[in-house]
Structure formats: C-alpha cells, structure tokens
Amino acid sequence: MARAKTTDAGPWLARLFFAVFALVLALAAPGRAAAQGLIRDAEIEQTLRAYCEPLWVAAGLDPADIDLYIVQDPSVNAFVAGGQNVFVHTGLIMAARTPNEIIGVLAHETGHIAGGHGARRSQFASNQAMGPMLISLALGVLAIAGGEPAAGAALISGSQQFAMSSFVQYTQAQESSADQAGLSYLEATGQSGRGLITFFNQQIRPYEFMSRRMPPYMMTHPFASDRVEALRRGVEASPHRDVAETQEVMRRFQFMQAKLIGFIRTQPQTLARYPLSDASQPARYARAVAYYRVSDMAHARVELEELMRQEPANPYYQELLGQILFENGHAEESVAYHRRSVELAPNQPLLQINLARALREARGRSGADESIDLLRTVTAREPDNAFAWRELALARNERGEVALAELASAEQNFALGDFGMAMSFAERARRQLPRNTTDYQRAVDIITVVGNAMRDSGRGRQGPGRR
Numbered sequence: 001m002a003r004a005k006t007t008d009a010g011p012w013l014a015r016l017f018f019a020v021f022a023l024v025l026a027l028a029a030p031g032r033a034a035a036q037g038l039i040r041d042a043e044i045e046q047t048l049r050a051y052c053e054p055l056w057v058a059a060g061l062d063p064a065d066i067d068l069y070i071v072q073d074p075s076v077n078a079f080v081a082g083g084q085n086v087f088v089h090t091g092l093i094m095a096a097r098t099p100n101e102i103i104g105v106l107a108h109e110t111g112h113i114a115g116g117h118g119a120r121r122s123q124f125a126s127n128q129a130m131g132p133m134l135i136s137l138a139l140g141v142l143a144i145a146g147g148e149p150a151a152g153a154a155l156i157s158g159s160q161q162f163a164m165s166s167f168v169q170y171t172q173a174q175e176s177s178a179d180q181a182g183l184s185y186l187e188a189t190g191q192s193g194r195g196l197i198t199f200f201n202q203q204i205r206p207y208e209f210m211s212r213r214m215p216p217y218m219m220t221h222p223f224a225s226d227r228v229e230a231l232r233r234g235v236e237a238s239p240h241r242d243v244a245e246t247q248e249v250m251r252r253f254q255f256m257q258a259k260l261i262g263f264i265r266t267q268p269q270t271l272a273r274y275p276l277s278d279a280s281q282p283a284r285y286a287r288a289v290a291y292y293r294v295s296d297m298a299h300a301r302v303e304l305e306e307l308m309r310q311e312p313a314n315p316y317y318q319e320l321l322g323q324i325l326f327e328n329g330h331a332e333e334s335v336a337y338h339r340r341s342v343e344l345a346p347n348q349p350l351l352q353i354n355l356a357r358a359l360r361e362a363r364g365r366s367g368a369d370e371s372i373d374l375l376r377t378v379t380a381r382e383p384d385n386a387f388a389w390r391e392l393a394l395a396r397n398e399r400g401e402v403a404l405a406e407l408a409s410a411e412q413n414f415a416l417g418d419f420g421m422a423m424s425f426a427e428r429a430r431r432q433l434p435r436n437t438t439d440y441q442r443a444v445d446i447i448t449v450v451g452n453a454m455r456d457s458g459r460g461r462q463g464p465g466r467r
C-alpha cells in the first residue's frame with residue numbers, strides 16, 4: 001500500500017489503523033506490569049528491516065508494503081496485525097541469544113503475512129474502565145483494516161480491556177503453515193533455521209505446562225511440541241543448517257541489544273553487563289546510553305568520542321551525541337552532529353526530524369526554512385508520524401504561517417487518534433487556507449475522514465476526545 005499523499009481509501013485506512021493503534025497501545029498500558037508503547041529508533045528499525053527484507057522478498061512480498069513496529073514491552077512476543085504490520089517486542093530482542101533466533105521468528109511472522117493469516121479474537125479480560133468507546137472503535141478499525149469486517153463487528157461488541165497482543169491468536173494449522181513457510185524463506189536466503197528451534201526450546205518450551213508467566217508469544221502463537229518436532233526435522237534436513245550469521249548480521253545484533261539494554265535497564269545493570277573493562281564498541285555504546293540516561297554527560301561523551309574516533313562514519317554515534325547535547329540544553333551544538341548523521345545516513349526520517357528540531361530550537365525563525373524542508377520530506381514519507389507533524393506545526397509558527405501550522409496540528413492529532421482535536425484544527429485551517437490548493441484539500445479530507453469515523457462509531461462528533 002503506497003503512502004503517497006493521495007486521498008484514496010487505502011492510505012487513509014492505513015492511517016486510521018495506525019492512529020487507533022497508537023492509541024490502543026497508549027491505553028493498553030494501565031494495569032500491565034510494564035509500560036507498553038511503540039518506540040522509534042532509526043538504528044534498530046534499520047537492523048530489523050535488514051533482517052526482514054530478504055525474507056519478505058523470498059516470500060514474494062514487497063518490503064515497501066510492510067511496516068515494522070517496535071513495542072517496548074519486556075515480554076517475549078512478535079506478531080502481525082492488520083495484514084502487513086509486524087510488531088516486535090523489545091523483550092524478544094533482548095532475550096534472543098543469537099541474531100538467528102530473531103531472524104527465525106521474523107521468518108515465521110513472514111509466513112503469517114504471506115499466508116494471509118487473519119487475526120482471530122482471543123479472550124479478553126473484562127471490565128476495566130478505560131474509554132470503552134475509543135477502544136471499540138480501535139478494535140473495529142483494526143479488524144476492518146485487516147480485511148475482516150465481520151470480525152470487526154464482533155470485536156466492537158467485545159470487551160474493553162486488553163493487551164495489544166490479545167488481538168492476535170493463530171490456529172495450530174496456521175502455526176504449522178507459518179513454520180514451513182518461514183523455513184522455506186530461510187532456505188531461499190541461505191540461512192539456518194536453528195535459531196527458531198533454540199528460540200522455542202529456550203523461550204517457549206519451558207512454559208509449555210505453566211499457565212503463569214507464560215510468554216505472550218505462546219498465546220499469539222499457540223505452541224505444540226509436535227509442531228516444533230516437525231520444524232526441527234525440516235531445519236536439520238536443510239543444507240544451510242550449519243550456516244553461521246554474517247559478521248554484519250552479528251554486529252547489528254550486538255549494537256541493537258547494547259542500545260536497548262542501555263535505554264531500558266538501569267545504569268548499574270548496564271554496567272554489570274558491559275563493565276568498564278570491556279572496550280568493545282557495543283559495550284562503549286551501551287555505557288554511553290546508560291550515562292546519558294542518568295544525565296552523566298561527561299562520561300557519555302568520553303565513550304562516544306572514542307567510538308567516533310574508531311568509526312567516524314557511523315551515523316548513530318553522531319545521532320546519540322546530538323541527542324545528548326540537545327537534551328542538555330545545547331541545541332546549537334547538537335546541530336552539527338545531527339547534520340552529520342543525516343549526511344551519513346540520508347533519507348532516514350528519524351534522523352531528519354532530529355536535525356529539524358535542533359535547527360528550530362537553536363535558531364528559531366532563521367532555522368525554520370531548513371527545518372520545514374526536512375519535515376515536509378519526513379511527513380511525505382511517514383504521514384503517521386505525529387511527532388514530525390508537531391515539529392512542522394512549530395516550525396510553521398516560527399515563520400508566521402498560522403493556517404499551515406493548524407493543518408499540521410490537525411495531522412498530528414489525526415495520527416495520535418485524537419479525532420476531536422484533529423477535526424477542530426482541520427476546520428480552522430480550512431477556513432483560512434486558499435481554496436483549490438492541495439493544503440486546503442487536505443484539510444477537507446481530514447474533516448471528511450474523521451467525520452465518517454466518528455459517525456461510524458455511533459457517537460457523532462463527540463469522538464474520542466482528549467486523552
């Protein structure tokens with residue numbers, strides 16, 4: 001599905017899906033042990049996509065059609081929702097002992113996409129007040145986006161409290177089919193399937209007869225020992241069973257884990273895992289992040305400067321130092337690092353946003369022109385990126401473009417699923433924008449799409465309201 005700026009139903013439906021999804025995650029957090037939400041990170045997304053894309057191609061899928069999301073959740077899980085949206089929990093990435101384990105799971109998920117396995121409704125826990133109408137709408141749109149309108153109706157009448165992964169539960173037949181398909185993609189790309197077996201044996205099998213502490217992966221993907229036996233036979237029969245990961249795949253894995261550990265674990269935990277005696281790049285990287293998180297800018301900088309000396313062309317070292325400087329009140333100094341990261345890794349929306357934000361923050365009106373150019377590129381590529389729309393609104397305001405700022409705010413709220421606010425900003429923008437311009441049409445489109453979504457939800461213009 002293209003994400004061009006058309007007004008076809010397709011992209012809008014995808015955007016609605018994303019909007020409600022963002023909200024679902026925001027709302028799913030209460031009552032759960034750990035915060036759950038989508039996280040964005042250019043480096044980790046690049047790594048996961050680099051792992052996935054050969055598999056997707058082997059499956060006959062177009063990587064441009066597939067969106068990949070990282071869910072910050074310590075539990076081990078990965079799943080597909082809404083057809084071609086792959087969700088990977090940080091818990092899975094951190095628990096994996098080899099990149100091949102992650103790649104095996106991703107191959108299996110690709111099997112679900114290629115097989116067109118729609119999500120069944122799994123059992124929801126009941127009755128916890130948290131915006132019932134909103135969640136019903138979310139569930140309905142999610143199911144409809146997945147091409148199952150009937151399921152959508154069932155879900156709308158379903159209960160209110162759920163975790164995201166409660167959307168998804170495959171059948172045993174689908175599981176076996178995804179295993180075999182996944183295996184064929186690994187085969188086609190010359191990779192071993194052993195990681196999938198060790199993943200099952202380490203992460204899943206120990207919980208087979210326990211109802212508590214079960215990884216959510218066992219609920220989304222019902223586990224059966226005989227299925228894994230069939231998989232094991234297939235893996236052992238493969239000529240690629242002993243193929244080791246390439247250095248590049250391994251390196252990406254080490255950096256991804258180091259970064260997540262630095263960001264998610266406490267500083268003492270990170271330093272225990274990556275002690276000062278460890279002079280490897282991933283260890284320095286993890287420590288830099290851990291220092292940054294406790295505002296120890298001096299130590300973070302020492303580690304990062306050494307990393308940059310060793311590898312001056314790594315865009316993510318530049319990005320991290322830029323982020324550290326920006327968040328410590330040195331916006332102007334951060335500009336050079338963010339700019340370098342964009343030069344080293346062009347066309348990465350998240351890096352472009354960093355630069356755009358630093359320019360506006362540091363230079364105000366005189367930074368706004370370049371900032372707007374960057375953000376227009378980003379929002380064309382990622383129309384669901386609420387943060388980019390928010391930055392664009394701020395940069396537009398710097399330039400005194402009030403109506404365009406309001407249009408950007410409408411887009412921001414639409415991406416966040418705040419339909420009431422989206423409508424209100426879009427109406428203000430429409431009143432001020434010159435007719436027969438694409439911006440005017442865009443405002444009208446938002447009003448139409450949001451209005452329809454609100455009516456379909458049976459609540460008229462009340463909408464979800466503010467969170």
Ligand SMILES: [Zn+2]
Nearest residue numbers: 170175178221
């Ligand atoms: Zn599965």
